[in-house]
Amino acid sequence: MTEKVRVEVEGRRLVLTNLDKVLYPDAAFTKAEVIDYYTRIASALLPHLKGRPLTVKRYPNGVDGQFFYEKNAPEHTPDWVRTVTLPAPGSTKNREEIDFAVVDDLPTLVYYANLAALEIHVPMWRVAKDGEPQPPDTLVFDLDPGAPATIVDCCRVAVLLRRALADDGLESFPKTSGQKGMQLYVPWDRGPDTSGYAKALAQRMQAEHPFVTSVMAKKERPGKVFIDWSxxxxAKTTVAPYSLRAAGRPAVSTPLLWEEVEACDSPDRLVFTAPDVLERVAEHGDLFAPLTA
Structure with missing residues (x-):
């Protein structure tokens, strides 16, 4: 029999289920702890989700079980969850449109946490109040190390990218991916062609540094850091700041101080779990706050 707990979150009634289910077996981290984490991190996380169509990775039987991506809001989604209907070019399910949820408030975040939506992914653009897609407001570089390279090498590349971006008058903000790599986020107000700019800069970095590649092909990546400008x-999404990741332990995609990036000499130094991140936000606040200013 499924355990059900009825709660009220900011005036919305939700039914939480299977709170004792262990979703991260290596850490004995339960669904209740997932919901608790997302509730406690909400003040930092929600500004980065506001207005952005949602894609989640759901793990109903925990990180060791099968998962699925979900873009379309489930049929049982409460009517108070904001949704926007957008074109779906290239949909794997041959849909012409998708009804995306938009996580604008804590009840919606808790609703998805209860669905074991461990990973939260969003695009670099938002929708207006009427649901109309807006130009990108953020540019992102995804730094992916090809073994034996590690996040230590990603940090080296991130520092170089930061300097190149600063030369172009752009500020950048680093975070871990919550897995083996990291991302740089750049506030953007220079028109719709973020891909063109990002590709050109990635290619320039490749030309200047032999340990960098801007090419996605696996054969080009061993021992190098791939700058994924794409x-x-x-149509693409990136894991949101403060999102959990599905791994052995409840690691989080964690905003970083540039001093931490510059000082990184071991991959273990930049691994942060949910409890770590709550402590970091209590100490530093939201290091990505300038992206939502």
Whole structure:
């Protein structure tokens, strides 16, 4: 029999289920702890989700079980969850449109946490109040190390990218991917062609540094850091700041101080779990706050 707990979150009634289910077996981290984390991190996380169509990775039987991506809001989604209907070019399910949820408030975040939506992914653009897609407001570089390279090498590349971006008058903000790599986010107000700019800069970095590649082909990547500029395609999403990741432990995609990036000499130094991140936000606030200013 499924355990059900009825709660009220900011005036919305929700039914939470299977709170004792262990979703991260290596850490004995339960669904209740997932919901608790997302509730406690909400003040930092929600500004980065507001207005952005949602894609989630759901793990109903935990990180060791099968998962699925979900873009379309489930049929049982409460009517108070904001949804926007957008074109779906290239949909794997041959849909012409998708009804995306938009996580604008805590009840919606808790609703998805209860669905074991461990990973939260969003695009670099938002929708207006009427649901109309807006130009990108963020540019992202996804730094992916090809073994034996690690996040230590990603940090080296991130520092170089930061300097190149600063030369172009752009500020950048680093975060871990919550897995083996990291991302740089750049506030953007220079028009719709983020991909063109990002690709040109990635290619320039490749030309200047032999340990960098801007080419996606696996054969080009061993021992190098791949600068994935293609995440700026409007159809693509990137894991959100403060999102959990599905791994052995409840690691989080964590905003970083540049001093941490510059000082990184071991991959273990930049691994942060949910409890770590709550402590970091209590100490530093939201290091990505300038992106939502």
């Amino acid at each position: 995440q700026n395609n409007p």
